[in-house]
Amino acid sequence: MIDTGKVPEEMVRFLRNSWETYLKILETVSSQTEKVLEIILNQTDALQSEGKQMFKQWLIMMKESQDQYKKMMEENLKKLESMVNKE
Numbered sequence: 001m002i003d004t005g006k007v008p009e010e011m012v013r014f015l016r017n018s019w020e021t022y023l024k025i026l027e028t029v030s031s032q033t034e035k036v037l038e039i040i041l042n043q044t045d046a047l048q049s050e051g052k053q054m055f056k057q058w059l060i061m062m063k064e065s066q067d068q069y070k071k072m073m074e075e076n077l078k079k080l081e082s083m084v085n086k087e
Contacts, residue, residue, distance in 0.1 A: 008084045016077060023070065030066065034059055 037059065041052045 012077075012081055012084050016081070019073060019077060026066065030062070 037055060041047065041055055047055075
């Protein structure tokens with residue numbers, strides 16, 4: 001039989017594991033995207049320096065947004081875990 005008292009804990013554990021897997025994938029894709037864009041920006045003559053600078057600023061903003069998102073999710077997961085563990 002399923003211990004219904006453990007279901008919330010298992011759900012939070014599953015959410016935590018899913019989140020960590022998602023983060024690994026996100027970091028890998030972001031890293032590869034950044035490398036590809038850097039190569040393109042360095043090798044192309046189609047963009048002027050202003051266009052290249054715009055892409056670099058976009059990459060910085062993307063990283064900052066990802067960091068804010070990760071921080072927010074981590075804080076909320078900790079809150080959820082503490083609420084479930086109190087019950």
